[in-house]
Amino acid sequence: MTDHVEGEPASDAGEAEGLAPDSDAGEGRRNFLTGASALAVGALATLAPIGAAVAAILDPLRRGDGETDLVLVTRLSAVPEDGTPRKFTVTSDLTDAWATYADAPVGAVYLRRVGEGVRALNVVCPHAGCFVGIAPDGSRFACPCHRSSFDLDGVVNDPSSPSPRDMDALDVEIRNQDEVWVRFQNFLPGREDKTPV
Numbered sequence: 001m002t003d004h005v006e007g008e009p010a011s012d013a014g015e016a017e018g019l020a021p022d023s024d025a026g027e028g029r030r031n032f033l034t035g036a037s038a039l040a041v042g043a044l045a046t047l048a049p050i051g052a053a054v055a056a057i058l059d060p061l062r063r064g065d066g067e068t069d070l071v072l073v074t075r076l077s078a079v080p081e082d083g084t085p086r087k088f089t090v091t092s093d094l095t096d097a098w099a100t101y102a103d104a105p106v107g108a109v110y111l112r113r114v115g116e117g118v119r120a121l122n123v124v125c126p127h128a129g130c131f132v133g134i135a136p137d138g139s140r141f142a143c144p145c146h147r148s149s150f151d152l153d154g155v156v157n158d159p160s161s162p163s164p165r166d167m168d169a170l171d172v173e174i175r176n177q178d179e180v181w182v183r184f185q186n187f188l189p190g191r192e193d194k195t196p197v
């Protein structure tokens with residue numbers, strides 16, 4: 001009787017002091033693991049589209065095979081006949097992980113007539129990525145950030161220019177006699193070679 005009476009409270013005490021807290025701890029661990037798993041799955045689900053979006057931003061026109069498509073930039077009649085460079089915004093339909101954007105700006109180029117053809121230069125400076133401008137007298141390109149200087153063909157023409165390479169030339173095609181199509185690409189700044197982004 002005494003053992004029974006004393007044992008029951010001991011047993012209860014065991015549940016109260018040992019089993020119940022262990023059970024709570026087990027429940028806590030399960031909740032923690034369930035929460036952590038949900039967070040991990042949620043993070044992966046979030047990171048995948050972010051990665052796709054970042055890739056789209058860095059190289060908006062790159063196809064699945066790594067090449068970039070030509071995009072229609074302007075009409076030939078909009079490019080000055082006297083060889084003066086003119087800046088044009090490049091737009092394209094963009095699709096990221098969340099939406100499609102029609103005619104979104106993806107960059108800019110200088111177009112310049114040379115003979116019967118047109119040459120295109122990416123406006124981004126190969127030194128550190130600023131936008132290159134045209135010198136006030138129109139005789140050359142000049143970067144406002146660290147004073148790199150390029151001739152109208154985009155070639156570095158001042159040995160003190162910090163740019164490690166010439167401006168990035170882009171492929172151009174004239175289609176249907178009046179359409180200027182450009183294979184628009186961005187390249188890593190700060191390198192001597194043209195490495196696509």
Ligand code: FES
Pocket residue numbers: 125126127128129130143144145146147148162163
């Ligand atoms: S970014 Fe153009 S000179 Fe530095």
